Amino acid sequence: MPPSGQVLLSGGTLIDGTGGVPRPGTDVLLEVDRIVAVGDDATMAAGPEVVRLDVGGLTVMPGLIDAHCHVTFGEPASNDELFFHRPQSTSMLLAAFNVSKLLRSGVTGFLDPDCIFDLGPALRDGIEAGLVEGPRMRAGLNALLTASGGTAGRLIPDHGQLGYAHVVGGRDEMVRVTRQQIKFGADWIKIHVTGSLPHTGGEVAGWSLVELRAITETAHALSTPCVAHCRTAESTRLAADAGVDLIFHASYLDEPAVEALISSGAAVAPTFTFLANLADHGAKVGAKADQVDIFRGEISATADMLRVAYDAGVPILCGSESGFSLTPYGHWHAREMEILVEAMGLTPLQAITCATRNGAIALRQPIDSIGVIAPGARADVLVVDGDPSVDISVLGDRRRLRHVFSRGRSVDLARPWPERSPLAGEKVGMWSTELLTWDRVNP
Numbered sequence: 465m466p467p468s469g470q471v472l473l474s475g476g477t478l479i480d481g482t483g484g485v486p487r488p489g490t491d492v493l494l495e496v497d498r499i500v501a502v503g504d505d506a507t508m509a510a511g512p513e514v515v516r517l518d519v520g521g522l523t524v525m526p527g528l529i530d531a532h533c534h535v536t537f538g539e540p541a542s543n544d545e546l547f548f549h550r551p552q553s554t555s556m557l558l559a560a561f562n563v564s565k566l567l568r569s570g571v572t573g574f575l576d577p578d579c580i581f582d583l584g585p586a587l588r589d590g591i592e593a594g595l596v597e598g599p600r601m602r603a604g605l606n607a608l609l610t611a612s613g614g615t616a617g618r619l620i621p622d623h624g625q626l627g628y629a630h631v632v633g634g635r636d637e638m639v640r641v642t643r644q645q646i647k648f649g650a651d652w653i654k655i656h657v658t659g660s661l662p663h664t665g666g667e668v669a670g671w672s673l674v675e676l677r678a679i680t681e682t683a684h685a686l687s688t689p690c691v692a693h694c695r696t697a698e699s700t701r702l703a704a705d706a707g708v709d710l711i712f713h714a715s716y717l718d719e720p721a722v723e724a725l726i727s728s729g730a731a732v733a734p735t736f737t738f739l740a741n742l743a744d745h746g747a748k749v750g751a752k753a754d755q756v757d758i759f760r761g762e763i764s765a766t767a768d769m770l771r772v773a774y775d776a777g778v779p780i781l782c783g784s785e786s787g788f789s790l791t792p793y794g795h796w797h798a799r800e801m802e803i804l805v806e807a808m809g810l811t812p813l814q815a816i817t818c819a820t821r822n823g824a825i826a827l828r829q830p831i832d833s834i835g836v837i838a839p840g841a842r843a844d845v846l847v848v849d850g851d852p853s854v855d856i857s858v859l860g861d862r863r864r865l866r867h868v869f870s871r872g873r874s875v876d877l878a879r880p881w882p883e884r885s886p887l888a889g890e891k892v893g894m895w896s897t898e899l900l901t902w903d904r905v906n907p
């Protein structure tokens with residue numbers, strides 16, 4: 465790398481992330497953390513020490529921004545494993561090991577909305593300081609829940625902290641914990657608005673509008689946005705009315721919820737990927753069959769109204785919910801774009817904009833300052849063998865990534881993919897998968 469750090473990507477087809485048509489034969493000039501120039505200007509602005517890369521026949525595009533990725537979860541197969549089987553120290557080692565996989569699969573920025581223990585901000589700072597190799601990260605601390613819990617039933621305590629959860633009760637505690645999280649470095653406040661009560665099917669909202677407002681008003685007063693998990697139409701409407709800035713899932717959207725999204729200006733990261741992975745491939749890895757129809761139905765019941773919201777200008781972001789056994793790190797970050805094309809009818813270029821330019825919202829950066837290829841934008845750039853404007857699925861195939869530039873620096877893609885062995889005590893074995901009844905052995 466020369467002192468100027470300049471790299472000229474020469475002769476590629478440019479997809480700039482704004483939704484504009486691909487431009488063949490368009491040069492891009494990068495330097496450390498800045499795109500200097502695009503097109504003929506790039507060739508003219510290149511200094512004598514520029515490193516010229518011939519990328520003719522390849523696609524040049526912005527790095528992906530994953531708006532929903534749990535980098536500290538460590539790919540658990542169950543809530544039990546996520547909540548109880550990892551000490552803090554091991555969890556941090558795992559997170560540092562896993563986060564480099566994001567970068568090497570084309571993710572140059574991501575939002576980790578909630579973490580186990582208090583790992584998120586520390587990992588983010590470690591990446592920024594160069595201790596750990598990883599993409600740009602924005603981090604939340606624990607997700608805020610009420611005593612009705614979240615998606616882990618009775619594993620969630622009635623109050624206090626466990627795993628990714630911080631259970632808060634009463635306005636004073638909600639305000640205090642929100643301020644405390646911001647003090648300790650949270651970029652976002654995550655609210656788990658819906659959860660599944662152990663005795664009911666589906667998820668229900670565990671928060672009132674007044675309670676949600678206590679969080680959003682406190683966070684906004686300290687210049688911090690809020691992100692909410694909402695898997696019903698009612699909760700999406702509630703969260704949007706309360707001023708939540710980014711909504712995950714927004715499942716089963718209806719007209720009032722879409723109206724609330726439009727008038728509040730909230731963005732949505734539907735995060736269909738986890739549902740689609742379980743529905744399409746779960747059987748291959750032993751997932752429970754009874755969830756397949758539910759999850760497939762949730763996508764189809766959400767996509768049409770989400771399209772209405774998209775057409776009305778609601779920003780849609782791409783999130784993968786990577787961090788579980790069904791969404792391991794480095795494998796599924798591009799799949800959300802495929803689902804937006806298939807289920808919502810977006811064009812591949814529109815879907816790419818959701819995963820790049822719109823990702824600036826998750827990173828708390830001004831639109832068009834990151835996630836686009838334009839002079840002055842941050843230098844997070846992919847070079848891909850294939851044409852994602854025709855076949856969006858090429859972005860999910862890591863073998864097609866020719867170059868990843870993060871902050872203007874080339875990421876070494878030639879190294880072997882990170883592999884590891886199980887840690888001592890990492891997985892707790894089951895005694896059996898079925899009951900050993902007397903009849904079973906005495907037919």
Ligand SMILES: [Zn+2]
Pocket residue numbers: 532534785
């Ligand atoms: Zn999540």
